[in-house]
Amino acid sequence: MIVRLHHVQLAVPAGSEPELRAFYGGVLGMTELPKPPELAARGGCWFGSGAFELHLGVEEGFRPAAKAHPGVLVSDLDALAARLAAAGVASRWDEALPGYRRFHTHDPVGNRLEFLQPVPPERPLPPERPPPAEGANEGGG
Secondary structure: OOOOOOEEEEEEOOOOHHHHHHHHHHHOOOEEEOOOHHHHOOOOEEEEOOOOEEEEEEOOOOOOOOOOOOEEEOOOHHHHHHHHHHOOOOOEEOOOOOOEEEEEEEOOOOOEEEEEEEOOOOOOOOOOOOOOOOOOOOOOO
8 A cells, every 4th residue: 555655744944945955955965846836835845855755844833853853765874974064064873773874963944864874784604615525536537
């Protein structure tokens, strides 16, 4: 029945669209998507990544959620951390999720974001081969 995640919506304060466009479009490299005219009148902005859409919707009395956040898989966690650092955005690394490297950060209005990259499974070493028996391969064969 469920096919995939279509979008995540985060609340934002009125008038924050320019700084959010700079962050989500500029720093994170997401593509801004056109909002339908009837929804555009409400403010906010939408972005796409190819994997899902992020809808930033204006909320009166906005307060960023203290714990709720989207967890976004990325292909190069270190490169993203470097981009965020270059833009002056702090990241808090957390290795507590087995099988993933990850960090948390916040957008310009305080929304918490998590970025993750799977850790490749360690390949077991091939079993050691016993040394050939003495006399093996002697005399042609």
